[in-house]
Amino acid sequence: xxxxxxxxxxxxxxxxxxxxxxxxxxxxxxxxxxxxxxxxxxxxxxxxxxxxxxxxxxxxxxxxxxxxxxxxxxxxxxxxxxxxxxxxxxxxxxxxxxxxxxxxxxxxxxxxxxxxxxxxxxxxxxxxxxxxxxxxxxxxxxxxxxxxxxxxxxxxxxxxxxxxxxxxxxxxxxxxxxxxxxxxxxxxxxxxxxxxxxxxxxxxxxxxxxxxxxxxxxxxxxxxxxxxxxxxxxxxxxxxxxxxxx
Amino acid sequence: xxxxxxxxxxxxxxxxxxxxxxxxxxxxxxxxxxxxxxxxxxxxxxxxxxxxxxxxxxxxxxxxxxxxxxxxxxxxxxxxxxxxxxxxxxxxxxxxxxx
Numbered sequence: 001x002x003x004x005x006x007x008x009x010x011x012x013x014x015x016x017x018x019x020x021x022x023x024x025x026x027x028x029x030x031x032x033x034x035x036x037x038x039x040x041x042x043x044x045x046x047x048x049x050x051x052x053x054x055x056x057x058x059x060x061x062x063x064x065x066x067x068x069x070x071x072x073x074x075x076x077x078x079x080x081x082x083x084x085x086x087x088x089x090x091x092x093x094x095x096x097x098x099x100x101x102x103x104x105x106x107x108x109x110x111x112x113x114x115x116x117x118x119x120x121x122x123x124x125x126x127x128x129x130x131x132x133x134x135x136x137x138x139x140x141x142x143x144x145x146x147x148x149x150x151x152x153x154x155x156x157x158x159x160x161x162x163x164x165x166x167x168x169x170x171x172x173x174x175x176x177x178x179x180x181x182x183x184x185x186x187x188x189x190x191x192x193x194x195x196x197x198x199x200x201x202x203x204x205x206x207x208x209x210x211x212x213x214x215x216x217x218x219x220x221x222x223x224x225x226x227x228x229x230x231x232x233x234x235x236x237x238x239x240x241x242x243x244x245x246x
Numbered sequence: 247x248x249x250x251x252x253x254x255x256x257x258x259x260x261x262x263x264x265x266x267x268x269x270x271x272x273x274x275x276x277x278x279x280x281x282x283x284x285x286x287x288x289x290x291x292x293x294x295x296x297x298x299x300x301x302x303x304x305x306x307x308x309x310x311x312x313x314x315x316x317x318x319x320x321x322x323x324x325x326x327x328x329x330x331x332x333x334x335x336x337x338x339x340x341x342x343x344x345x
Contacts, residue, residue, distance in 0.1 A: 005274040042271035056268045101270035103283035104298030216263070238299070240265050 005098060007044060008032075012093045013068065018156045022122060023086055024060060024072045027097065035063055037133040038106035038126045038211070041071065041099030045081060055081045058125040058213070058239075059100065062132035069097075072156065074122040105239045107211060109134060113141035114204040118192065118222050120148045120214025123241065124156050127213060131171065135164055145173045146200045148192050148218065151180035174200050192218060194225035206230050213239040267298035269309045269323075276323050276330045279342050286340035291316035297340070 010027035017023050035041075039059055046052040061070035075086045089095070107115070107130045115134075117127040124147055134143060149155045155175065165173045176188030176196065188196055201208060210231055212222045219240045226236050266273075266282055273281035282298035293315035300320060303310040308324030313336070321340075322333035334340075 005271070005278070040268070040270060054271070056264075056271060098271055101274060101280070101282070102267045102298065103270075103280045104267050104296055105265075105282075238265070239267055240263070241268070 007096045007098045010069070010095050010097045012089055012091050012095065014091055015089065018072060019154050021075045021154070022072060022156050023075070024070055025085065025089065026061075027069045027071065027095065028067065029069055029097065030067055032067055032069060033100065034066070035059055035069070035100035036103075036106040036108055037063060037129040039100040039102045039129075040126075041069065041097050041101060043071075043081070044096040044098075045084060046096070053080050056101070058129070060125045060128050060132075062129055062136050064133065064136040072122065072125045072128070105211065105213070105237050107133070107209070109137040109139040109141070111209065113143060114208045115141055115143040116201055116204055116208045116210045117143065117145045118147075118197075118210065118212040118214070118218075119145065120192070120218040121150070121154070122156060123212075123214030123218070123239070125213075126239065127211060128157055128160075130211065131161075131164055134171070135167070135169070140170045142204055143171045144200050144204060145171075146176070146192065146196070147173060148176045148178060148214070150178055152177060152182045152185075192222060194228065197222065197225050198229055201226075201229060201231075207235075209235045209237070211237045211239075214241070216240045263301045263303050263312075265298060266296075266300035266302050266311055269302045269304060269311070270298075272309050272323055272325060273297065275325060276332050277342050279344075281340075281342065284341045284343055286320065287338040288313035288316060288318060288320055289336050289338040290318040292338065 008031050010029045013028045014026040040056045042054050042056050044052055044054045057071045059069055060072045073082050073085050076082045119127050161173050164171055178191050181189050210226055212219050219238045223236055223238050270282040284297050285294050286297055287294045295314050299314050301312040311321040313320050320336040324331045
């Protein structure tokens with residue numbers, strides 16, 4: 001079993017689009033040590049001249065899938081790594097990865113809940129690992145996902161989230177669309193704020209564990225609001241991405 | 247402290263940072279253990295925080311971790327082909343978990 005800090009070769013098993021600018025990659029990793037929902041991996045690309053770049057990506061898949069890891073990557077046009085992943089990488093390609101990494105922003109089913117997950121854009125990725133883990137583990141912890149996207153076409157994992165919410169096992173999703181809403185939209189239509197958080201949190205109560213991942217501004221807003229709403233600081237776990245993984 | 251923290255939140259450079267949890271791979275290479283859930287004490291303001299919540303500046307040649315309370319530099323790490331350089335002047339102490 002490879003140690004987390006050692007680089008290992010992954011083979012790209014599948015590639016599929018989540019939205020026009022977000023793509024998921026399934027990686028075969030025979031030596032993968034297994035991960036916890038919410039952890040990352042580092043991915044390294046090395047050019048022929050030896051120049052190399054590394055990026056950290058959240059793992060999207062659940063720990064129950066052995067030997068396989070899925071990452072979901074937003075294409076950042078000015079980036080060095082994500083355009084390569086989007087435009088060049090195809091099944092059969094090999095990539096260097098190390099991991100799993102991280103022990104702070106993780107949730108295991110035995111930790112229990114209730115759970116409030118708050119995502120901005122591709123910040124949903126580590127939270128999706130938690131939701132997939134929750135479903136696979138048969139956990140019925142009351143769980144809400146508050147998911148902020150710019151428009152209806154940019155909702156990552158939309159179909160799967162709808163399916164998970166329809167399972168009737170205590171999971172519900174609330175969307176907010178900040179820039180563009182389709183006709184007849186009944187969800188939220190503004191940036192996440194304290195009033196919205198209070199509504200989503202209300203059925204879960206003050207002992208809720210919260211995990212927030214997204215752009216810095218969203219994370220700061222949410223973390224401060226959750227404190228004011230009475231959530232103990234040790235139940236407010238956050239992960240910011242700067243101008244994202246590029 | 248609140249004033250410094252407010253200034254830091256408004257610092258435009260904050261948008262260029264990620265959390266300490268985003269540099270766990272580099273930290274694991276430097277210390278041989280998962281570090282993002284470990285605690286460390288800032289040598290400047292003496293605040294103890296979880297490494298995963300520190301601010302990580304990753305746009306330079308290495309990684310710089312700053313204290314989430316006072317924004318001073320806590321740790322600098324540069325990976326080179328020869329080894330990993332760790333500058334820990336800003337750190338009073340940090341726990342490396344036994345695994």
